[in-house]
Amino acid sequence: MAAAAFYDVDGTLIGTNVVHAYAFYARNVPTFAGKLTRSAKLAASLPFYAVADKLGRKYFNDIFYANYKGISEDRLWVLGEELFDKVIRKRVFGDMVALIKRSRDEGYRQVLITGAIEQMIRPLAEYLEIDDWFANTLEFDAGYATGRLTPPVLAGPEKAAFVRRYALDHGLDLNVCRAYADSASDIPMLSTVGRPVAVNPDWNLRATAVAHDWPIIEAA
Amino acid sequence: MARPRPRITRDPNIEFIDDKSGPRYVHFGARFKEVMLPRGTRVIYPNKAMEPLQNPRAAIKYALNHPIEADPLYAQLRPGMKLTIAIDDISLPLPPMQRPDLREMILTEILELCAQHGVDDIEIIIAVCLHRHMTGPEVRRMVGDKIFREYWPDRLYNHDAEDLDNIVEIATTKEGDRVRLNRRAVESDLLVYVNINLVPMDGGHKSVTVGLCDYISVSAHHNTHVMHKCHSYMDPRPDKSELSKVVDRMGKEVDKQLNVFHIETALNNRMFGGQMSYLLKHENDWSEFDRAKFQASCALLDRLPEAGRRAVFEKIYAPYGLIAVHAGKTEPVHQKILDASFKQYAVPVKGQADVLLAGVPFISPYNVNSILNPLLVQVMVLGYLFNFYRNAPLVKKDGVIIAFHPLPEDFNRTHHPSYVEFYHRILSHSTNSYDIHKFEKEFAHNPDYIQMYRHGNAYHGVHPFYMWYWGDAGRAHVGKVIVCGAENPRVAKQLGWESAPDLNTALDMARSYLGKSQPEITMSHAPPIMVTDVEV
Numbered sequence: 225m226a227a228a229a230f231y232d233v234d235g236t237l238i239g240t241n242v243v244h245a246y247a248f249y250a251r252n253v254p255t256f257a258g259k260l261t262r263s264a265k266l267a268a269s270l271p272f273y274a275v276a277d278k279l280g281r282k283y284f285n286d287i288f289y290a291n292y293k294g295i296s297e298d299r300l301w302v303l304g305e306e307l308f309d310k311v312i313r314k315r316v317f318g319d320m321v322a323l324i325k326r327s328r329d330e331g332y333r334q335v336l337i338t339g340a341i342e343q344m345i346r347p348l349a350e351y352l353e354i355d356d357w358f359a360n361t362l363e364f365d366a367g368y369a370t371g372r373l374t375p376p377v378l379a380g381p382e383k384a385a386f387v388r389r390y391a392l393d394h395g396l397d398l399n400v401c402r403a404y405a406d407s408a409s410d411i412p413m414l415s416t417v418g419r420p421v422a423v424n425p426d427w428n429l430r431a432t433a434v435a436h437d438w439p440i441i442e443a444a
Numbered sequence: 445m446a447r448p449r450p451r452i453t454r455d456p457n458i459e460f461i462d463d464k465s466g467p468r469y470v471h472f473g474a475r476f477k478e479v480m481l482p483r484g485t486r487v488i489y490p491n492k493a494m495e496p497l498q499n500p501r502a503a504i505k506y507a508l509n510h511p512i513e514a515d516p517l518y519a520q521l522r523p524g525m526k527l528t529i530a531i532d533d534i535s536l537p538l539p540p541m542q543r544p545d546l547r548e549m550i551l552t553e554i555l556e557l558c559a560q561h562g563v564d565d566i567e568i569i570i571a572v573c574l575h576r577h578m579t580g581p582e583v584r585r586m587v588g589d590k591i592f593r594e595y596w597p598d599r600l601y602n603h604d605a606e607d608l609d610n611i612v613e614i615a616t617t618k619e620g621d622r623v624r625l626n627r628r629a630v631e632s633d634l635l636v637y638v639n640i641n642l643v644p645m646d647g648g649h650k651s652v653t654v655g656l657c658d659y660i661s662v663s664a665h666h667n668t669h670v671m672h673k674c675h676s677y678m679d680p681r682p683d684k685s686e687l688s689k690v691v692d693r694m695g696k697e698v699d700k701q702l703n704v705f706h707i708e709t710a711l712n713n714r715m716f717g718g719q720m721s722y723l724l725k726h727e728n729d730w731s732e733f734d735r736a737k738f739q740a741s742c743a744l745l746d747r748l749p750e751a752g753r754r755a756v757f758e759k760i761y762a763p764y765g766l767i768a769v770h771a772g773k774t775e776p777v778h779q780k781i782l783d784a785s786f787k788q789y790a791v792p793v794k795g796q797a798d799v800l801l802a803g804v805p806f807i808s809p810y811n812v813n814s815i816l817n818p819l820l821v822q823v824m825v826l827g828y829l830f831n832f833y834r835n836a837p838l839v840k841k842d843g844v845i846i847a848f849h850p851l852p853e854d855f856n857r858t859h860h861p862s863y864v865e866f867y868h869r870i871l872s873h874s875t876n877s878y879d880i881h882k883f884e885k886e887f888a889h890n891p892d893y894i895q896m897y898r899h900g901n902a903y904h905g906v907h908p909f910y911m912w913y914w915g916d917a918g919r920a921h922v923g924k925v926i927v928c929g930a931e932n933p934r935v936a937k938q939l940g941w942e943s944a945p946d947l948n949t950a951l952d953m954a955r956s957y958l959g960k961s962q963p964e965i966t967m968s969h970a971p972p973i974m975v976t977d978v979e980v
Contacts, residue, residue, distance in 0.1 A: 319899050322895070323891045323892070323895050324891075326891035327891045330890075330891065419892070421892050434857060437857060437864040437868075439857075440858075440861075440896075441895050441896060441900070442899065444899070
């Protein structure tokens with residue numbers, strides 16, 4: 225029976241996160257005032273994001289993605305390419321690139337499943353020659369971001385439900401599927417597959433991985 | 445409890461227990477146990493440690509300058525040449541030896557010669573094969589501060605069997621075994637191998653052919669077919685060990701294509717020193733002070749948590765002494781070292797036993813600075829303790845082994861991640877190697893385990909399979925294994941064994957299984973290591 229390997233992205237495949245990505249967008253707002261406003265607002269909000277993330281990835285998403293309000297869709301796609309070239313490409317973990325290659329050679333479908341936005345993920349997925357990728361989608365009104373994500377928002381348990389649906393749709397045996405993630409928020413997704421792997425885990429995920437004998441990879 | 449009486453037998457290796465005999469101590473993982481053995485039990489003790497060479501540095505220099513069937517090392521060195529030195533990994537010797545490690549002493553001599561002859565393209569490779577990569581501090585301890593500072597990590601590093609761009613296939617034997625080795629070693633003008641021989645299975649062609657190869661090459665001999673055809677892993681004659689036979693024919697191909705200069709060494713069996721040296725003595729020869737130290741050690745170890753006990757033992761380094769060093773061509777050098785090894789280890793014994801008693805110590809080649817997990821206990825009992833013989837096994841066909849070990853269900857997830865899956869998933873499927881080998885490739889090619897092997901400190905994903913195959917010959921020969929003192933009977937059951945809370949219960953189980961009320965019982969009082977020459 226076919227199988228897939230599911231990867232979280234931020235912290236698992238790359239050494240950046242959604243906040244870094246937004247910082248890049250903020251720095252690249254065309255006007256100086258806009259650049260300053262968005263960057264300052266981001267800096268001031270960092271403690272709130274940290275608290276929101278502790279409360280749950282859903283809270284974080286609701287607050288964080290409001291930052292994108294007013295950015296045009298076509299500009300986001302262009303900036304997504306630039307973000308990959310200037311920031312992400314050099315932060316991709318070489319160890320994980322090798323792992324993806326071996327996994328593909330084993331016949332596993334390669335699937336990215338991430339809470340980041342699609343504009344940020346598409347260039348990475350193409351670079352890694354990923355079979356399928358699923359990211360969050362910003363809602364747009366007349367070509368401009370509303371600051372909300374289109375449901376269903378991929379985060380925490382929703383990722384786990386997504387993996388189950390994907391496996392069902394593609395006739396995959398979840399017992400032999402693999403999943404890779406770095407954060408405790410992805411424990412539901414990791415628990416869904418037969419072969420979960422913690423990659424550079426936070427302390428909470430590390431404790432869970434140790435308790436359940438999940439392999440732990442320190443990737444660089 | 446009765447006190448041991450003065451020994452009256454003249455045989456230093458054999459003692460028969462009688463009504464006046466005192467208890468014997470056995471290794472019980474990271475603890476000791478005292479057991480009262482039944483009357484008539486034969487206890488076999490290792491040989492006393494041979495006197496080490498008085499001046500090991502001079503002996504090493506002499507070996508390098510007077511090699512067997514090869515030019516002296518200095519005569520093979522020239523400016524501009526590419527030199528690779530491969531060294532044995534942390535699995536030898538056991539426990540790790542006191543500083544300076546023998547490898548440091550030999551490397552120092554070689555590097556000094558290189559400096560004198562203008563050789564500077566030098567790389568030192570730790571021949572780990574599919575063992576875990578050694579950490580920086582472990583390597584530093586092994587090669588010494590000076591060499592470590594100069595060479596680590598760019599010119600002193602662990603062999604990577606999964607760096608396929610740096611593995612070269614150099615030959616295929618006529619039997620179809622593919623010989624694949626580390627590229628740097630193959631492309632060097634001279635490959636020097638620095639070996640430490642602890643058991644007769646080590647050294648010889650195994651050093652380069654196995655130490656520097658990849659999974660494909662290892663598969664030629666680490667498989668069920670070869671293991672089942674082994675009479676004893678410790679008897680390296682080709683008609684006795686299929687393992688040696690396959691490795692030797694692959695090694696001959698290596699020697700045809702590579703310029704290899706072997707340096708082999710043999711150590712005495714002085715495994716414990718200082719305040720622990722009484723453990724090397726016969727219990728009858730213990731002084732009051734020795735006995736007090738033993739009781740104090742038992743009391744301390746019994747009260748510590750398991751991690752604390754391991755920490756205590758990990759701080760004990762063996763004062764091994766060098767008893768032989770030879771250099772030159774692979775086979776004649778190895779033969780000389782084997783002769784020295786057997787002189788230290790061989791113990792002549794008459795007759796096999798129905799029941800073999802053996803304590804399992806805290807350490808194996810695969811858990812230095814780590815946990816002796818259930819699979820490693822299995823390999824210690826059926827792979828090593830059973831195989832420490834020549835001519836005939838110490839235990840009769842379909843006999844019983846009673847092993848002393850608490851057998852906790854504990855694993856080091858950094859070092860042995862694939863062992864966990866093997867133990868829970870594969871052993872739940874079957875304990876028969878012919879059934880489980882079909883899962884081997886899945887583990888060998890598992891990208892997670894490969895990642896953890898290459899960039900972490902994990903044994904290769906396939907390694908637990910080898911541990912299981914290693915026990916095959918013993919499993920086929922022995923009728924039953926009973927673990928005495930197992931904390932959790934389920935663990936013994938998972939390994940296909942039985943368990944007993946104490947020796948009397950274990951012996952009753954053995955008697956019942958054998959259908960004999962008075963079975964012949966022998967206890968192997970190891971460690972230190974011994975190889976019994978059993979005359980049937």
